[in-house]
Amino acid sequence: MKIVILGSGNVATQLGVALKTSGNEILQVWSRNQGNAEALALKLSAGSLSNLTFLSPDADVYFIAVKDDAIPAVASGFNLKDKLLVHTSGTTGIEVLKNASTRTGVFYPLQTFSKNKAVDFSAVPIAVEGSSPEVSEILTRVGEQISGKVIIMDSRQRKASHVAAVFACNFSNHLYTLSKEILEGNGLDFDLIRPLIAETAGKIKEMEPEEAQTGPARREDSLTINRHLEFLQDNDRLKQLYRLFSESIIWKHRAE
Amino acid sequence: MKIVILGSGNVATQLGVALKTSGNEILQVWSRNQGNAEALALKLSAGSLSNLTFLSPDADVYFIAVKDDAIPAVASGFNLKDKLLVHTSGTTGIEVLKNASTRTGVFYPLQTFSKNKAVDFSAVPIAVEGSSPEVSEILTRVGEQISGKVIIMDSRQRKASHVAAVFACNFSNHLYTLSKEILEGNGLDFDLIRPLIAETAGKIKEMEPEEAQTGPARREDSLTINRHLEFLQDNDRLKQLYRLFSESIIWKHRAE
Secondary structure, three states: OEEEEEOOOHHHHHHHHHHHHOOOEEEEEEOOOHHHHHHHHHHOOOEEEOOHHHOOOOOOEEEEOOOHHHHHHHHHHOOOOOOEEEEOOOOOOHHHHOOOOOOEEEEEEOOOOEOOEOOOHHHOOEEEEEOOHHHHHHHHHHHHHHOOOEEEOOHHHHHHHHHHHHHHHHHHHHHHHHHHHHHHOOOOOHHHHHHHHHHHHHHOOOOOHHHHOOOOOOOOOHHHHHHHHHHOOOOHHHHHHHHHHHHHHHHHHHHO | OEEEEEOOOHHHHHHHHHHHHOOOEEEEEEOOOHHHHHHHHHHOOOEEEOOHHHOOOOOOEEEEOOOHHHHHHHHHHOOOOOOEEEEOOOOOOHHHHOOOOOOEEEEEEOOOOEOOEOOOHHHOOEEEEEOOHHHHHHHHHHHHHHOOOEEEOOHHHHHHHHHHHHHHHHHHHHHHHHHHHHHHOOOOOHHHHHHHHHHHHHHOOOOOHHHHOOOOOOOOOHHHHHHHHHHOOOOHHHHHHHHHHHHHHHHHHHHO
């Protein structure tokens, strides 16, 4: 298929590379910043532009991969009314595109993207939504070129999966950062905890998370919980998180 | 070496197995519950008992591996005053043992233990503290039999590493549980997020967590944050955590 990428950030880059690698032709890369458009276009052997009026009308799919709050502006500059226009946001509804084209969709890869780390798309679930069955089918086909798991989801389910991903991924990673802060504040190295992080996530490949739960809150070991809160007494941010998590773990466990 | 294990839970089991596998002799397993003592003793080809007065005086090290709040009771029942008595708690100071023996120590494996999943001890850091250099040396030697990483730590550092482990491990795992709750509440399967969990933790093998941070809070994308809070509006527990994490991620990033 012939594809245009609108955007030049992490998602645009990784998606562009995956689509090209699986045999599609990337016609153009657009970015508000011409330099960024050129840099990604070079990787994808595509043309580059920073003015939406010069978009090629020859692509089969136009992927918007920009920050959520920039989607409306890109959509309103899109003037190929019958062309398939798709965004890649977990949280934005499909309706944001409805004035831009008669054929719209969403193509949301459930993964965390960093610029410096290539992602193996074959293991990345892709949530697809189309304004019509024809669009859903095209996007499913594109998705299956790069991923082993394509799921049709409505906008509410997609938002739920994004929120779930924020909890499981972004917030977990922040816990690693806080853990590093605690260690280094006491003259200890973060390497100490790296095997534990691998083990904790590794368990989830086989186990359900509620079964894998361990620790003082799971045991309702209030002696240890209070010692930890005392240890954290000078840091309100950490103490508040510690308390909230402990309450939530106890609550969840009792509700099982 | 000759060893006695006082306790029969997850830590007692995994530690006992690791010590035996690396060539030590487990003389006895004590548990308040005779049935539990026997079950573990069977695995370790050891004797079993539920009365501390019948402890063998022939061991080189006596490991207490019981819940933190049960340590004082076990210590006060220990009547082999010159024998090396060691607990395995991250949060309890060495001084809890000081009336029980003249030679005391701490041997704390930094890992999450589940009964049903064997742990590869070679990758588990072990924090060691001794009441004297002689004790520290013995415990270091025992540690090195089962682990590639033995670190001498004082009680405050050990507590810090336990708190750090609770954040990085117990709380992350609870985030997986919450993520599952959100998915299933919207007719989606937790499998959807499993690759993401593996990828998120996998990054930390090579990257620093503050560099690996992604997501709406990291980008200070208030549009998405507000949409997520609105999505969570009926669940105070999740909303409070979402808000606290987002604030903390933004705070941390700005402080860098």
